[in-house]
Amino acid sequence: MGILEVKGVNKRFGGLQALGNVNLSVQENTVHAIIGPNGAGKSTLLNCLVGKLIPDSGSVMFDGKSVLGRKPYEINQMGISRVFQTPEIFADLSVIENVMIPCFARRDGSFRLHAIETVEREKDIIEQAERMLADVKMLDKRHAHAGSLSRGDKRRLEMAMCLVQEPKLLLLDEPTAGMARADTNNTIDLLKEIKAKRDITMAIIEHDMHVVFSLAERITVLAQGTPLIEDTPDNIKGHPKVREAYLGEAQV
């Protein structure tokens, strides 16, 4: 049994079958990549996992509980954090406040009217946030305005916001999309570092083969809404079915 079990998921948008009978099992403490050409249904699948979309049929079980029909904040409280394609942060808040919000979410749940307490007195939360920022090497920027960070730093900050919740599963939606090679390599190093320091399960949706083969332990190839194959990176490399999916025709 994996920590995330997707069984027979179908999703149709009008005449388009976006997902057709998708089965996926992500094992605990692995980095699992989901790859596939444009329009393969990667993003649709991810949106079904985080509560943004509800599949027409099938089941999505996380940690033994169904996530279907739950709101994004409930799914996050179950232990799934999400990194977006373009970093989603609180641009009007300072860097440390960005990290403190998920700390509060983890400690106090989805709602608490803590209107009379003072942020400055929440020493535990501040310490926790500072430790996290030190982990991603952003402690010196903690009082900076988050909106003024460089794109690479925004990505680091978003990772810090997700990791500080100590999620059981971290979902990454094309974390290097639109990045220059140097930034991509930095992101890969950051993810490797994160993985080395703690037990964490990651599911990465990715386009860039370089990223996938540097990080993933298991790979699922999605094409036209259906998983083609699931295997280790070594076996996926050069697999004829994969080449067919990406290049259209099998090159003999």
Add this chain to the structure above:
Amino acid sequence: MFGLNPKDTRFLLIVIALTLLTPILLNPFPTESGLAQFNAGYPALMQRFAIYGLMAIGFNILFGLTGYLSFGHAAFLGVGSYAAVWMFKLLSMNVIPAIIASTLVAGVFALAIGYVSLRRSGIYFSILTLAFAEMCYRMAYSVLTPITNGETGLQLTLNDPRILDGGEAITSLPVPGLFGLQMTSYSTLNIAGWSFTFSVGYYFCAVVAILGFYLSLRIFRSPFGMTLRAIKSNQQRLNYTGMNSRPYTLAAFVISGMYAGLAGGLLAAMDPLAGAERMQWTASGEVVLMTIVGGVGTLMGPVLGAGFIKYCENIFSKINEGVLHGWFGFLPDGLEDLVVWIFARFVGEGWHLTLGVMFMLIVTFLPGGLVEGGRRIAARYRNRGKSDAAKQPAE
């Protein structure tokens, strides 16, 4: 002190000092001088500063922190006034039960209206709140006449029960008071040519407004306030971070509605009558203007904005053509008439035109409102001090 850090404590103490000294600070001109008409230190106007300042402080908790622009806060002001007058009629002329009731009743209304309106955001939220406020206004005018006394407005009468006050027969209408201290009583201090009025009503409003300001300061510095700012910044991220934004926005809406209700209760405590026109959309728009003119999302901005607009309303509307002829009497006749005619459009009945022009200027050149203006002046002053200091060693 007060659970605040030293900087905020100093800020709060300055605000308290300014509020308590308002009757002196706003009367800078001697009574006999020609500029005395620009004095704002009379009780009726100062009470308005405090009351509308309080309402704007509350409005800012919703609009400034979460970014949800409500166009229906006048409904809570009106509901608060009605609740307060009913307390005067039924229970006692003491203002304490009246303002407690007005806050609570407005809170219940805000809960109901907010629960429905917050299903939408942006312009749709604004339109929903506007629609609810207009509904309240129309209903107060028509079908709810038994409660609101319709067009005439709700007033005290000689045969109200007033259970706690003993219910003995009286010959003149009673005045709201605080344990025997009448809201309308005042004492006047004459020093040289100046005359300062210290009224019970103003100081009562001022104390309530300071408490309201202190609470808003605490909310701004709290984790709750930080979460509200996160909602304004990126609601999607907040939802994917495990927080449910709905109860947060609803709590902010109810708190700001209760501030408006309290302000309505204070209006009734100063002058015990309540009319439906207090709920009209223009009144809702006014608090939006106050907050924007002063500075959205800043602590002091809404109070400054409220003071600015109420000052313009009361001072500019008092200037009539007669006063203008006095000012421009030195000009040749034809020119005098022309100049007076032009200026007359902007004062008296036309003071809204002045307000409109000022609002446009502020939004265009000072998007952060009066507070930003103050900051810019302070920064310029500080920079000059710095460059002077830099020059020193060269000499």
